[in-house]
Amino acid sequence: MSKNKNMPFIIFASTIFILWAFAMLIALSYPKEAKASEITAENITHLVNNERILRGLKPLKVHYRLRAAAISKSQDMADNGYFAHKSPTGADMWDMVGYRFGFHDLGQNLARDYGSAEEVVAAWMNSPKHKENIVFSGFKTTGVGVVQNKNTILITQFFAD
Numbered sequence: 001m002s003k004n005k006n007m008p009f010i011i012f013a014s015t016i017f018i019l020w021a022f023a024m025l026i027a028l029s030y031p032k033e034a035k036a037s038e039i040t041a042e043n044i045t046h047l048v049n050n051e052r053i054l055r056g057l058k059p060l061k062v063h064y065r066l067r068a069a070a071i072s073k074s075q076d077m078a079d080n081g082y083f084a085h086k087s088p089t090g091a092d093m094w095d096m097v098g099y100r101f102g103f104h105d106l107g108q109n110l111a112r113d114y115g116s117a118e119e120v121v122a123a124w125m126n127s128p129k130h131k132e133n134i135v136f137s138g139f140k141t142t143g144v145g146v147v148q149n150k151n152t153i154l155i156t157q158f159f160a161d
Contacts, residue, residue, distance in 0.1 A: 039153055041067065041144035043117035048134050048142065048157070051125060055135055066143025066158040069097045073108075073156040074147035083112055083154070097158055107133035107159035113152055120155055133159050 037043045041062075049059035073096060077083055085108055086092045093108045109130045114120045124130035133139070139159040147154050 037117045039114065039117050039120060039146055039155065041070075041146055044120060044144045044146070044155065044157060045142060047117055047121040048124075051121065051134055057135060057137055058140070060139060060142040060159070063141035063143050063160065065101050066097065066141055066160055067145065068143070070143040070145030070156040070158050071147065072096065072145065073158075074145040074154040077110075077112075077154050077156075078147050078149045078152070083110065085110065093158065097160065101160075103160040105136075105138045105159075105161040107136065107139060109133050109155075109157040109159075111155040114155075133157075 037047075045060065045062060052059055073093075076087060080088055082088055093106050097103060097106060109124050111120045111123060114123065121134075124134060136159070138161055141160050143158045145156045
């Protein structure tokens with residue numbers, strides 16, 4: 001004769017609760033689907049630095065002069081309706097940054113009309129010349145400029161020693 005006929009029910013109910021709690025813990029700790037991030041200077045810099053860190057390189061530091069020059073470059077492209085490393089007046093990154101601030105090594109990545117910061121950096125990483133700028137160990141500083149007008153978004157990233 002059994003002393004406690006309810007014992008199996010109590011064990012069963014507590015087991016179900018424990019399994020439910022464990023499943024909820026796993027569900028809450030599992031990463032959600034990654035959302036595309038907004039195209040901002042901070043997001044681009046963060047993603048570029050992630051690429052560098054993955055390759056054992058130090059992250060780039062944001063340089064205020066490079067950032068100002070990158071914003072100026074993106075704005076110039078928006079205002080004058082072009083998308084190129086050299087402006088219609090013939091000015092290039094050396095004219096905008098190198099000669100003025102004494103940098104010795106310079107690089108420049110441009111992008112336009114992408115939907116997210118991840119798409120921008122992925123495109124650069126799939127382009128040998130753009131990737132070379134991102135992973136060049138001689139670059140220590142960066143500045144990103146993002147300008148959006150009615151129909152387009154323009155991104156400039158300068159790299160320097």
